[in-house]
Amino acid sequence: DTGVSQNPRHKITKRGQNVTFRCDPISEHNRLYWYRQTLGQGPEFLTYFQNEAQLEKSRLLSDRFSAERPKGSFSTLEIQRTEQGDSAMYLCASSLRPSLTSGVINEQFFGPGTRLTVL
Amino acid sequence: AQSVTQLGSHVSVSEGALVLLRCNYSSSVPPYLFWYVQYPNQGLQLLLKYTTGATLVKGINGFEAEFKKSETSFHLTKPSAHMSDAAEYFCAASFNYQLIWGAGTKLIIKP
Numbered sequence: 656d657t658g659v660s661q662n663p664r665h666k667i668t669k670r671g672q673n674v675t676f677r678c679d680p681i682s683e684h685n686r687l688y689w690y691r692q693t694l695g696q697g698p699e700f701l702t703y704f705q706n707e708a709q710l711e712k713s714r715l716l717s718d719r720f721s722a723e724r725p726k727g728s729f730s731t732l733e734i735q736r737t738e739q740g741d742s743a744m745y746l747c748a749s750s751l752r753p754s755l756t757s758g759v760i761n762e763q764f765f766g767p768g769t770r771l772t773v774l
Numbered sequence: 775a776q777s778v779t780q781l782g783s784h785v786s787v788s789e790g791a792l793v794l795l796r797c798n799y800s801s802s803v804p805p806y807l808f809w810y811v812q813y814p815n816q817g818l819q820l821l822l823k824y825t826t827g828a829t830l831v832k833g834i835n836g837f838e839a840e841f842k843k844s845e846t847s848f849h850l851t852k853p854s855a856h857m858s859d860a861a862e863y864f865c866a867a868s869f870n871y872q873l874i875w876g877a878g879t880k881l882i883i884k885p
Contacts, residue, residue: 659817695783697864697875698818711872746817763873765810765817 659766661747667772668737675733676769680749687730688763689722690746691715698746704730705752737773744768776801776869780876788884793837793852795879797865800846805867807848809839812862812878821863824848835859857883 660679668674680687685706690698701720702712706727716722719737724730734741748763781796799805806825810818822833829841835858839850848865860883865876 695877697778697866697877698873699875700872703872748818762808762820762823765819767815767817 659747659749659764661745661766661769663769664767665770665772667774669774670737670739672737673733673735674737674771675731676745676747676771678730678732678747678749678766680729680747681764682728683751684749684764685727685752686750686761687724688748688750689730689732690748692744692746692768693742701732734771737771739773742771742773744770776805776867776874778865778867778874778876780863780865780879782879783877784880784882786882786884787855789857790854793850793855793859793881795850795863795865795881797839797848797850797876798846799848799865799867801867801869804841804843804846805869807839807841808866808868808873809833809837809848809850810864810866811835812864814861818864821850855881855883857885859883 662677688703689701692698700713701716702722704724719735722732746768747766750763751761777800779798808823809821812818821837822831824831824841832838837852862878862880864878866873
């Protein structure tokens with residue numbers, strides 16, 4: 656399978672614990688995105704990487720959240736001291752860099768997501 | 775601020791009937807526009823996208839959407855609904871290469 660993969664698919668944790676999620680993008684994609692999705696809502700942008708550089712972070716990404724993409728391939732999203740409000744689906748997507756000449760944005764391919772439940 | 779609005783959190787149609795899911799964007803500059811579909815417990819899959827050129831865009835599974843700049847709309851249609859179309863549909867717009875998402879519309883197909 657050459658799509659975007661995410662692990663684990665489900666995570667149940669107790670409030671105050673740390674959790675880490677992994678995303679493996681499509682291999683030739685240089686952009687990687689993290690989103691959070693709660694029930695009945697569309698995805699909310701958290702952060703994105705171009706290769707190993709983290710280029711933008713949303714205000715939703717509090718200091719308890721950290722994301723890395725150390726070698727420009729897979730990425731991890733860590734949440735420290737989890738709170739019940741962190742319960743959500745965490746989605747990862749990857750894409751090619753948008754064309755600087757045509758300005759065309761490339762399709763983002765999504766993984767199946769990691770569903771986090773904080774008790 | 776840029777935004778995407780999907781009218782109706784739930785839309786119910788009979789099998790074989792026309793599907794119409796509405797999406798409006800708010801921006802002074804027309805963005806690139808996308809429709810994604812999400813089946814239960816699965817990731818988002820691109821249905822179609824509008825960047826430039828022809829304003830009527832055809833996608834997968836018989837869906838199409840028309841970009842209307844004057845109405846700042848990008849509504850999704852399918853002439854004849856099938857049971858397998860039951861899913862949640864998201865409209866998204868790109869602003870400065872970032873995607874802003876609508877809240878989604880759950881499509882329910884009645885037999």
